[in-house]
Amino acid sequence: MKRSTLSRLLGLGLACAILLPAPPASAADNFPSRPLRFIVPLTQGSGSDSVTRFVAELVGKDLGQAAVVENRPGADTIIAVQSLLNAPADGYSILMISPSAMVINPLVNDKLPYNPRDIRPLAAAIRASAVLVTGANSPYKSFADVLAAARRKPHTVSLANYSYHYRLGGLQLQQMAGIDLNHIPYKGAAQVQTDLMGGAVDLALLDVGGALPLLRAGKLRPLAVTTRTRHPELPDVPTVRESGVANYELSVWIGFGVSSKTPEPIAQKLEASLLKALGTPEFRNFAARTAYAEVLAEPGKQMGTMIASERVRYGQLVKTYDVSAR
Known part of the structure; x- marks a missing residue:
């Protein structure tokens, strides 16, 4: 092939490359571009509030944005859940979730104004x-x-x-x-x-x-x-199991979630940042010394499995004792 023909072909290829549109950016590429909001369904100063504030600060630093905590207590967590679901599903609103919102409310309240499937679990934080x-x-x-x-x-x-x-x-x-x-x-x-x-x-x-x-x-x-093993802060106190009730266990966990309508790339970015925060020595030390809790640091999918299992367990109790919203 003549050099002039080759040059023309190379030039044409370069021009075409310049005219071709760039591949679309991921929804998570520019996220977050403004402060994040963590919603807590309890009053300020509670243990869950303290955990959320600690995690929010770590996530904010990791993602390069401020993270503010908003307390929305009341109505068995329903107020906080509605605050999340009434906000745009863009990942900027993150809810602290617990068994109350995800397991028990749907079992005892037949007029619940939300479906737990409306919330996409991101990460389980601690179990107390x-x-x-x-x-x-x-x-x-x-x-x-x-x-x-x-x-x-x-x-x-x-x-x-x-x-x-x-x-x-x-x-x-x-x-x-x-x-x-x-x-x-x-x-x-x-x-x-x-x-x-x-x-x-x-x-x-x-x-x-x-x-x-x-x-x-x-x-x-x-x-x-009420847990399987003795608590490190109460080493002389036996478990319920040791005291004669085999297989009994009760614990309280908290984690974080977003609207299930949130774009999955953004949800995954938040999940990764939360898991990173929960795995830091700073958080593990905080959980042990301040919250007196076990760190779970489990991803959303695993958290969803835990929630489903608890719905079955508590659902049997609700039917047996006919528990309903007072």
Whole structure:
């Protein structure tokens, strides 16, 4: 081929290359370009709020944008969920999710204004233990004492609960232990703690992190922790399993999600950043020393499997005890 012909062909190829449009950019390439919003369905200062603020700061640094935390408590997390779903599905609004929003609300509320499928799980963050406690002046020195009293006089031992999660956990406990307790609903943990100390109620299931200050002050007495193994902050307190109720387990997890309509490349970018944050030594140290919790750091798909499993387990309890929204 003559040099002049070759030159013309090369020139034509270069011109065509210049005229061809560039491949479209991924939806996640320029994300985020403004601050992120983390929505918490609880009041400021709660353990879950503290965890979310710590994670939000790490994610913001990783993605190069500020991350603000907005507390939207009330209506059994429904207000916060609607805040997420009413916002544009662009990944800029991220919801802290828990069993309340994803598992229990759909089981007990037949007028729920959302479907849990509307939320795409991103990452499971932590799993916290619960502890069965009584007042410092209570006659119950051990969980064995509780079992004996409840079997001797059914419905006389009272168990306070301040959420559907703990109500169902208490129902499962009595079912597996073969006892009948007197379940008393409360609106919040603070009043439960006050009534425990005053002897107005016998027992309660509380977050370990929330109960620790009163346990250390000697104002409450721990009877058993609800996880498979003993809690590192309560090494002398046996598990419910050790105390005679085989296979019992109750824990509280939190994680993060976005609207299921969020473009998948953006959801994947957020998921990767969250998992990176949850895997840092800074977060693991925070979870152990401040939240007293186990770090999960599980991706959205694995979190979805966990949620589905819990729906089956709690669904059986809801049917057995006919639990519904009060």
